Amino acid sequence: xxxxxxxxxxxxxxxxxxxxxxxxxxxxxxxxxxxxxxxxxxxxxxxxxxxxxxxxxxxxxxxxxxxxxxxxxxxxxxxxxxxxxxxxxxxxxxxxxxxxxxxxxxxxxxxxxxxxxxxxxxxxxxxxxxxxxxxxxxxxxxxxxxxxxxxxxxxxxxxxxxxxxxxxxxxxxxxxxxxxxxxxxxxxxxxxxxxxxxxxxxxxxxxxxxxxxxxxxxxxxxxxxxxxxxxxxxxxxxxxxxxxxxxxxxxxxxxxxxxxxxxxxxxxxxxxxxxxxxxxxxxxxxxxxxxxxxxxxxxxxxxx
Numbered sequence: 001x002x003x004x005x006x007x008x009x010x011x012x013x014x015x016x017x018x019x020x021x022x023x024x025x026x027x028x029x030x031x032x033x034x035x036x037x038x039x040x041x042x043x044x045x046x047x048x049x050x051x052x053x054x055x056x057x058x059x060x061x062x063x064x065x066x067x068x069x070x071x072x073x074x075x076x077x078x079x080x081x082x083x084x085x086x087x088x089x090x091x092x093x094x095x096x097x098x099x100x101x102x103x104x105x106x107x108x109x110x111x112x113x114x115x116x117x118x119x120x121x122x123x124x125x126x127x128x129x130x131x132x133x134x135x136x137x138x139x140x141x142x143x144x145x146x147x148x149x150x151x152x153x154x155x156x157x158x159x160x161x162x163x164x165x166x167x168x169x170x171x172x173x174x175x176x177x178x179x180x181x182x183x184x185x186x187x188x189x190x191x192x193x194x195x196x197x198x199x200x201x202x203x204x205x206x207x208x209x210x211x212x213x214x215x216x217x218x219x220x221x222x223x224x225x226x227x228x229x230x231x232x233x234x235x236x237x238x239x240x241x242x243x244x245x246x247x248x249x250x251x252x253x254x255x256x257x258x259x260x261x262x263x264x265x266x267x268x269x270x271x272x273x274x275x276x277x278x279x280x281x282x283x284x285x286x287x288x289x290x291x292x293x294x295x296x297x298x299x300x301x302x303x304x
Contacts, residue, residue, distance in 0.1 A: 015253040017239045023232040025101070025258025028092045029266075030224050037220075038213030041093030042198025042205060045086065047214075047221035049191035052230035054186035067181045074177050077170045078185020081237075084164030085186065086103040086193030094153025094201060096270045097263040101256055102280045103157035104143060109134035109286060110165040130289040137282030140275050152201050168240065175241040183234050256284065 034044035060067050067074065091100035112127045138158070142150055171182070199205025208214070236252075263270060272280070 013239045013242050014251055018233055018254045020232045020239070021044055021252040022254040023228060023256045025255040025260075026262055027089065028097045028228075028259065028263065030221070031089065034217050034221060035093070037217045039217045039221075040198065041090065041203055042195045042213075043209050044093070044193035044217075044221075045089040046191040048089075048225050048229060049187045049194070049215060051222040051225040053187035053191065055230065056180050056187065059119045059180050060184055060194075063178075063180070069214055070174075070177045070181060073170075073174045074181035075175060075185050077167055077174065077182040079165030079189050080163050080170060081182070082186040082189025083193050084160045084162075084167055085190040086162035086197060087163060088130050089190065090197040090201070091153045091160060091193055092158030094151055094203070095157060096272070097267060098270060098272060098280070100153060100157040101259040102283050103138070103154060104161045104164070105253070105256055105283055106134050106158065106286070107161040107165045107168070108136060108289075109138075111164045111169065114165055114169060117244070126289055130286045132288060134286030135281040138288060140279030140282065142279075143275065156197060156201075158240060171237060171240050173228050179234055179238045180240040183230075183237055186233065187230075195233050200232055253284070 030048060031041065031044050034047060035177060039047060086101070088104050091103065094100075109131050112131055142154055167186075170178075195206050
């Protein structure tokens with residue numbers, strides 16, 4: 001059924017990717033709302049992921065014949081992307097929203113290094129420039145002394161981009177893997193991974209919140225998980241199969257735009273220093289160097 005979906009045009013795929021990625025720029029809003037309801041960060045992330053995983057599990061069972069030959073690859077992709085999103089969500093909870101989002105968007109740097117080391121790609125000057133500019137931006141961003149002190153959430157945000165870069169490469173390389181299966185694994189790993197990271201950070205972990213808080217938060221979390229985030233993640237996974245990696249990376253920067261605007265308007269106390277904004281500009285520049293100046297390979301050719 002899923003495998004029979006028609007291939008979208010580049011324009012329609014680009015519009016879909018832009019809108020879906022924008023949704024992730026608002027990911028911090030339900031996380032903070034659930035925390036206000038008495039559900040801490042790890043459990044807030046879990047509640048936004050487990051309902052979608054349950055819905056997808058039912059779909060995968062129903063369409064098992066389409067998924068049967070892809071289980072191993074779906075699990076590996078889901079582990080890397082799920083770990084990336086668990087780390088990203090934990091970074092949003094523990095650090096500044098803007099800083100965590102920008103640290104995640106060092107993805108082009110990690111993707112380039114992965115290509116050099118793992119896939120044997122050769123880097124031109126544009127790729128090296130993206131790496132250098134991005135790493136300088138990283139140093140400035142984490143040394144700027146903004147209003148939110150550096151903490152383990154910033155490390156989580158940096159690692160999130162690394163894991164996501166590996167997962168994104170695997171999605172392109174194994175484009176024949178049905179989307180529902182790998183997205184289901186991703187949601188499971190994101191939820192359980194967030195609880196493990198909360199335990200590591202000393203913010204609750206697997207300790208259950210108050211029953212009354214869970215009861216109050218579950219309906220809201222379920223609706224957001226199934227109605228908003230499930231389609232957004234599935235669409236991002238699916239559309240990446242049809243877009244040049246550079247175009248996909250550029251379109252996904254709508255998440256940065258949405259996160260920066262929303263956080264600036266709604267969390268004014270999370271102000272960043274001039275040094276941090278300079279680092280942020282360099283990280284965005286690294287993304288633009290990668291996606292606009294670096295020659296891109298046809299995604300349908302990255303299957304070997």
